[in-house]
Amino acid sequence: xxxxxxxxxxxxxxxxxxxxxxxxxxxxxxxxxxxxxxxxxxxxxxxxxxxxxxxxxxxxxxxxxxxxxxxxxxxxxxxxxxxxxxxxxxxxxxxxxxxxxxxxxxxxxxxxxxxxxxxxxxxxxxxxxxxxxxxxxxxxxxxxxxxxxxxxxxxxxxxxxxxxxxxxxxxxxxxxxxxxxx
Amino acid sequence: xxxxxxxxxxxxxxxxxxxxxxxxxxxxxxxxxxxxxxxxxxxxxxxxxxxxxxxxxxxxxxxxxxxxxxxxxxxxxxxxxxxxxxxxxxxxxxxxxxxxxxxxxxxxxxxxxxxxxxxxxxxxxxxxxxxxxxxxxxxxxxxxxxxxxxxxxxxxxxxxxxxxxxxxxxxxxxxxxxxxxxxxxxxxxxxxxxxxxxxxxxxxxxxxxxxxxxxxxxxxxxxxxxxxxxxxxxxxxxxxxxxxxxxxxxxxxxxxxxxxxxxxxxxxxxx
Amino acid sequence: xxxxxxxxxxxxxxxxxxxxxxxxxxxxxxxxxxxxxxxxxxxxxxxxxxxxxxxxxxxxxxxxxxxxxxxxxxxxxxxxxxxxxxxxxxxxxxxxxxxxxxxxxxxxxxxxxxxxxxxxxxxxxxxxxxxxxxxxxxxxxxxxxxxxxxxxxxxxxxxxxxxxxxxxxxxxxxxxxxxxxxxxxxxxxxxxxxxxxxxxxxxxxxxxxxxxxxxxxxxxxxxxxxxxxxxxxxxxxxxxxxxxxxxxxxxxxxxxxxxxxxxxxxxxxxxxxxxxxxxxxxxxxxxxxxxxxxxxxxxxxxxxxxxxxxxxxxxxxxxxxxxxxxxxxxxxxxxxxxxxxxxxxxxxxxxxxxxxxxxxxxxxxxxxxxxxxxxxxxxxxxxxxxxxxxxxxxxxxxxxx
Numbered sequence: 001x002x003x004x005x006x007x008x009x010x011x012x013x014x015x016x017x018x019x020x021x022x023x024x025x026x027x028x029x030x031x032x033x034x035x036x037x038x039x040x041x042x043x044x045x046x047x048x049x050x051x052x053x054x055x056x057x058x059x060x061x062x063x064x065x066x067x068x069x070x071x072x073x074x075x076x077x078x079x080x081x082x083x084x085x086x087x088x089x090x091x092x093x094x095x096x097x098x099x100x101x102x103x104x105x106x107x108x109x110x111x112x113x114x115x116x117x118x119x120x121x122x123x124x125x126x127x128x129x130x131x132x133x134x135x136x137x138x139x140x141x142x143x144x145x146x147x148x149x150x151x152x153x154x155x156x157x158x159x160x161x162x163x164x165x166x167x168x169x170x171x172x173x174x175x176x177x178x179x180x181x182x
Numbered sequence: 183x184x185x186x187x188x189x190x191x192x193x194x195x196x197x198x199x200x201x202x203x204x205x206x207x208x209x210x211x212x213x214x215x216x217x218x219x220x221x222x223x224x225x226x227x228x229x230x231x232x233x234x235x236x237x238x239x240x241x242x243x244x245x246x247x248x249x250x251x252x253x254x255x256x257x258x259x260x261x262x263x264x265x266x267x268x269x270x271x272x273x274x275x276x277x278x279x280x281x282x283x284x285x286x287x288x289x290x291x292x293x294x295x296x297x298x299x300x301x302x303x304x305x306x307x308x309x310x311x312x313x314x315x316x317x318x319x320x321x322x323x324x325x326x327x328x329x330x331x332x333x334x335x336x337x338x339x340x341x342x343x344x345x346x347x348x349x350x351x352x353x354x355x356x357x358x359x360x361x362x363x364x365x366x367x368x369x370x371x372x373x374x375x376x377x378x379x380x381x382x383x384x385x386x387x388x389x390x391x392x393x394x395x396x397x398x399x400x401x402x403x404x405x406x407x408x409x410x411x412x413x414x415x416x417x418x419x420x421x422x423x424x425x426x427x428x429x430x431x432x433x434x435x436x437x438x439x440x441x442x443x444x445x446x447x448x449x450x451x452x453x
Numbered sequence: 454x455x456x457x458x459x460x461x462x463x464x465x466x467x468x469x470x471x472x473x474x475x476x477x478x479x480x481x482x483x484x485x486x487x488x489x490x491x492x493x494x495x496x497x498x499x500x501x502x503x504x505x506x507x508x509x510x511x512x513x514x515x516x517x518x519x520x521x522x523x524x525x526x527x528x529x530x531x532x533x534x535x536x537x538x539x540x541x542x543x544x545x546x547x548x549x550x551x552x553x554x555x556x557x558x559x560x561x562x563x564x565x566x567x568x569x570x571x572x573x574x575x576x577x578x579x580x581x582x583x584x585x586x587x588x589x590x591x592x593x594x595x596x597x598x599x600x601x602x603x604x605x606x607x608x609x610x611x612x613x614x615x616x617x618x619x620x621x622x623x624x625x626x627x628x629x630x631x632x633x634x635x636x637x638x639x640x641x642x643x644x645x646x647x648x649x650x651x652x653x654x655x656x657x658x659x660x661x662x663x664x665x666x667x668x669x670x671x672x673x674x675x676x677x678x679x680x681x682x683x684x685x686x687x688x689x690x691x692x693x694x695x696x697x698x699x700x701x702x703x704x705x706x707x708x709x710x711x712x713x714x715x716x717x718x719x720x721x722x723x724x725x726x727x728x729x730x731x732x733x734x735x736x737x738x739x740x741x742x743x744x745x746x747x748x749x750x751x752x753x754x755x756x757x758x759x760x761x762x763x764x765x766x767x768x769x770x771x772x773x774x775x776x777x778x779x780x781x782x783x784x785x786x787x788x789x790x791x792x793x794x795x796x797x798x799x800x801x802x803x804x805x806x807x808x809x810x811x812x813x814x815x816x817x818x819x820x821x822x823x824x825x826x827x828x829x830x831x832x833x834x835x836x837x838x839x840x841x842x843x844x845x846x847x848x849x850x851x852x853x854x
Contacts, residue, residue: 005607006606007603009608009611009614011602011606012579012603012606015602016572031547034548035548039549043344044552045343046356052355053389058389059268060401062401084404085261086404088402089402089404120305121259121303122257122259122404124305128307130257130258130320131256131257134256134257135404280472293469295469296471298472332644336643338554338557339545356545357542358538358546359538359539360556361479362554364473365644367799370473371473374538
């Protein structure tokens with residue numbers, strides 16, 4: 001004799017199926033609510049992310065932007081052989097110096113041995129691999145010995161860092177020797 | 183080119199007046215500024231790529247940018263690495279771009295190094311090379327901006343993507359930092375930024391390019407080893423390099439990613 | 454151009470890794486995830502061998518293996534959530550799964566498989582749970598009400614319906630279990646940039662080692678649980694499991710070795726990098742540990758246990774030992790693949806190192822905790838779902854599946 005059951009034979013299966021369908025529906029609704037509006041506009045990504053990237057703050061300027069407030073040095077720099085060297089390479093990014101048109105901090109100026117290290121980053125002949133056509137190279141302390149200069153001198157005692165040959169050329173004019181071809 | 187007399191005249195005046203006039207736009211016709219006064223968000227930086235600031239659509243349409251690296255010119259100064267780190271405040275130990283030094287001895291052994299990615303330049307020569315050196319060169323590395331990027335293919339949430347103008351970018355708000363893109367990149371240009379806890383990589387300074395500025399590394403390179411330009415401009419250096427008989431190559435062509443970054447003077451020892 | 458192993462000073466000098474390759478991004482957590490899902494898939498296969506393929510000898514553990522699988526499945530997301538830089542965004546994988554990314558499959562595959570496994574357990578256990586509900590106290594009564602979906606109907610019609618559903622679930626459960634672990638294999642196999650991972654065999658190897666780890670986990674835990682409970686094990690069941698374990702392990706080991714042998718034989722462009730890895734930092738964990746100790750020895754032990762007529766005690770004890778060794782082998786295999794693959798720099802010129810700390814966020818201690826948690830959950834589940842069948846329940850399930 002079959003005992004009486006409170007549920008039908010398929011109650012549990014129906015409840016499971018209904019639960020799964022409801023879960024799926026809830027999932028679809030939640031997804032529609034939570035999904036960023038611009039997602040999928042141009043592809044499988046959030047289109048507004050492009051504008052987010054464009055809005056990233058710019059930290060480095062260009063040498064021309066330094067001109068706005070530093071025309072004297074810039075003129076020297078532009079006429080010298082260092083015209084392709086970035087101001088911000090030695091001094092740091094303009095965003096650390098100027099914000100919203102106002103100076104917020106002063107940028108560091110290299111001193112003493114820091115200058116020698118910085119110059120040798122480009123001009124050291126001992127580091128092989130530098131194409132001779134790209135850049136003039138010297139090795140230390142031979143360079144100082146050749147020029148009959150005390151070997152504890154740093155580079156900017158003879159070379160203006162913004163226009164490295166400016167004083168050298170002026171000195172040659174004064175003394176009356178010709179251009180150094182080496 | 184700048185008119186030096188005009189500049190000299192300006193400089194001879196009172197400096198404060200000069201600056202205030204500049205910012206008020208009364209020297210509007212001057213070559214000093216190309217943007218109208220008041221657009222202080224760019225802090226007085228003139229456009230290096232004309233017309234970019236006029237583009238208001240989501241993608242760059244008028245230009246087709248190309249990035250070329252010239253190995254024959256790179257001196258390993260690391261200015262590019264410094265500029266890049268300053269631009270993006272990249273945490274230590276992670277590199278959006280770096281410069282490698284290759285040294286080849288006369289037994290054809292290849293020695294490669296990149297101390298801190300070349301951030302401090304190359305201060306010391308290598309002293310651990312037993313045979314005479316026959317050749318050396320520097321190789322800058324950055325995102326190859328592949329036409330078929332494997333990083334985009336594997337990103338599970340659509341956080342890294344390729345725009346219609348060919349730039350591969352990262353959505354910093356959707357990335358979960360699963361690290362799959364880092365594994366998939368054949369060139370190891372991607373990393374997980376420990377500060378933002380998302381994936382990160384070189385973007386060819388998309389945010390600068392859209393504002394008409396050159397990428398930071400291109401801007402600072404003192405020897406024009408990094409070149410960035412518009413292929414729609416037939417007079418541009420990148421056009422000439424990519425269309426005239428220069429020897430141009432890409433890294434790991436066998437991967438099938440079709441990198442957009444081209445090298446001039448790439449050597450067979452470079453991977 | 455590549456230096457020979459153990460050669461001169463020149464080898465040390467040519468080592469170069471890309472600056473971004475120094476850091477290993479996929480840590481112990483990513484070693485554990487395939488290990489856990491592998492055990493889940495393998496345990497499910499054991500259960501399906503009974504429910505779908507009617508291998509009668511496996512009946513004693515047919516229910517246990519499902520509960521075992523569920524206990525491990527419940528913990529499978531933990532290592533991943535611990536690893537993500539933004540775990541709060543983890544649901545992005547279900548909101549916007551990329552159609553080209555194998556990893557994007559995780560959310561839906563895991564959820565779907567979790568549903569199938571849970572439902573199969575509920576349907577198989579329903580008669581038992583209905584009976585247990587009658588004798589239960591308030592809290593447990595409520596629990597059993599939910600688990601029986603509020604139904605107390607055990608009529609022949611209901612049971613026949615249940616059998617159909619179980620057959621269906623067990624049937625689709627097999628390909629789903631294979632997908633659950635196969636897609637993980639493809640996550641690695643699809644990375645062309647990594648010479649250790651990029652092979653079409655990767656999903657196959659992962660799946661076979663999953664089956665192996667699941668069967669071994671069942672054997673070992675079955676023996677240990679029964680020992681601690683002071684009950685006897687079904688030796689026919691154990692012997693059958695051992696034979697299946699041996700069979701799957703033969704396939705697994707053959708594929709693993711075939712993969713490596715093909716690479717070595719063809720010696721294409723990336724072979725020198727792989728060789729530098731396998732004979733360098735991975736020599737100990739791969740050749741000595743994974744292959745030498747934990748593959749070769751269990752291989753012969755399982756063969757001996759399967760082919761020879763041995764006493765029950767011998768089979769039980771050495772079967773458990775072999776199973777433990779297999780579990781270690783599979784963990785080592787996951788380590789060697791996941792970590793080993795990342796040790797090679799994409800510069801093709803050097804290898805980096807990975808030494809996880811004990812107390813790092815993704816270090817050794819969290820790994821131990823994550824591996825112990827399924828056992829705790831198994832214990833909790835065993836209080837709700839009786840792991841072993843009695844005579845009554847056995848009768849009700851006679852021709853199930």
